[in-house]
Amino acid sequence: MNDLTLFDHVTSDQYLSHLKNKLEHRQLLDEHRNLSLTDSSEQDFLEMFFLEKILSADRELSPHTLKAYRSDAKTLLIFLTEHSLSFRDIGFPEVKAYNKYIKDKYAAKSAIRKLEFFRRLLDFGYKTQFYKAHLSTWISKPPAKKGHYIIEETRPEERQTRVQVRELNQRDAEYVISFFPEVVKAKQNREQLQKRNLLIGYLLYTTGLRASELLSLNWGSFRYNRQGFLFADVIGKGGKARTLPIREETSDLLFNYRKCIGESVEIDPYDTSPLFFALYNKKEPYTDKKRLTYPSLYKIVKEAVHLAGKNSHVSPHWFRHTFVTMLLENDVPLAVVKDWAGHSDISTTNLYLERINQDNTHVHLQKVNLFR
Structure with a gap:
């Protein structure tokens, strides 16, 4: 996804010079030599987010986890596209609207995961100055159900009618x-x-x-x-x-x-x-x-x-x-x-x-x- 990921394969003594040159070339460092996405493109923002927070080299993600992250990103992109929004446009109203959209559309477990992805993206944006406000503070996740359950919707007039344990005797x-x-x-x-x-x-x-x-x-x-x-x-x-x-x-x-x-x-x-x-x-x-x-x-x-x-x-x-x-x-x-x-x-x-x-x-x- 990001040409910075190629640095995973360079030697330790080469890593610093490669990374520094790439960040300076793309103007992603501020006067304090910190990562700054204040004036970055949205593509740079997304690439750096996935590189630093999703595809970091300190852990190996399973195909299932990667698929979930792709699904969460796609959900957010669809919402923004449907409302003619860019990532730069996200503020308090957009956070609350997306929060409600996710809660209304998904079961608790999926909603929690998708909102956690959204929270991590907003926090990364705040830390890198892409966003000027700490927008993730306005996210409210649905309560998680204890244990290992699935929801069976047996009566259409009620959202949830029975909880079934996901196991066999x-x-x-x-x-x-x-x-x-x-x-x-x-x-x-x-x-x-x-x-x-x-x-x-x-x-x-x-x-x-x-x-x-x-x-x-x-x-x-x-x-x-x-x-x-x-x-x-x-x-x-x-x-x-x-x-x-x-x-x-x-x-x-x-x-x-x-x-x-x-x-x-x-x-x-x-x-x-x-x-x-x-x-x-x-x-x-x-x-x-x-x-x-x-x-x-x-x-x-x-x-x-x-x-x-x-x-x-x-x-x-x-x-x-x-x-x-x-x-x-x-x-x-x-x-x-x-x-x-x-x-x-x-x-x-x-x-x-x-x-x-x-x-x-x-x-x-x-x-x-x-x-x-």
Whole structure:
């Protein structure tokens, strides 16, 4: 997006001179040598915002996160275009109007994310003198709902009528996973695809991996500990590393899948080849391994859900919620669940526990003698 991003690839001793020359050439420094966009073009403003606040080199964004940022930027651009506004035109009335537009059009979770993107853009504009006022102070986000829910609008006269938890019970989760191999329609590599899909289902269900984490798995991600148990080393959200134990059932499927595709079953920590890759129209040996994409994973889950006749809203992330809930229902310590799930704060994990406790209130009620 920005030719300044090319500096990520220059050496440390070259970085300063390259960056200084580019900023001075584009007149983006003030008399105090600070970044100033007072007289910059709107293109420079947007490029610098994405470079410094979105595409900064200190973290690697997942394709899902980048897609969300693009969506948020597109929403704002559409609003400005519809009202014949430029970024320079944004002031108090425009902030309030966009705030209302987002709240009216989107559910709380999406509205919060889009308004947070807007807030970051306005704050960056204020810090770089593109805007003379601290406009983000006028943004008001809708209250966030606790936990992992979806909103089902069952009555058109009411905006929200029922909240449903985005997870499966144990029986339904196992049933849906049993259909993962059944979605394979191809004749070529049919057995390999079926074993791959079943392993995907088991990993989602028994590890709580995010979709991006599962798709990023390499053969070298797996290792044995000193006691001989299999683990997977995962790079999660925000580049945070964590280690997950692999259940015996999942381990068996993993090695069966490797054997079926003609790959080595010897653990190799230096093997960076993708665990899951496209197998359609491929012939052994699988030399050109194109990593499986999120749309492909999403399609597998959706088709399995359809065949199983379950809730059409089910997505890969539902298995993560199911995993966390099942751990807590089986009295796995909260701190252990937090680490396994890769939650940045234990309060996130505690939201699951609060709902589990709410669901179990009938147990306490039955202990009370209300009738004599």
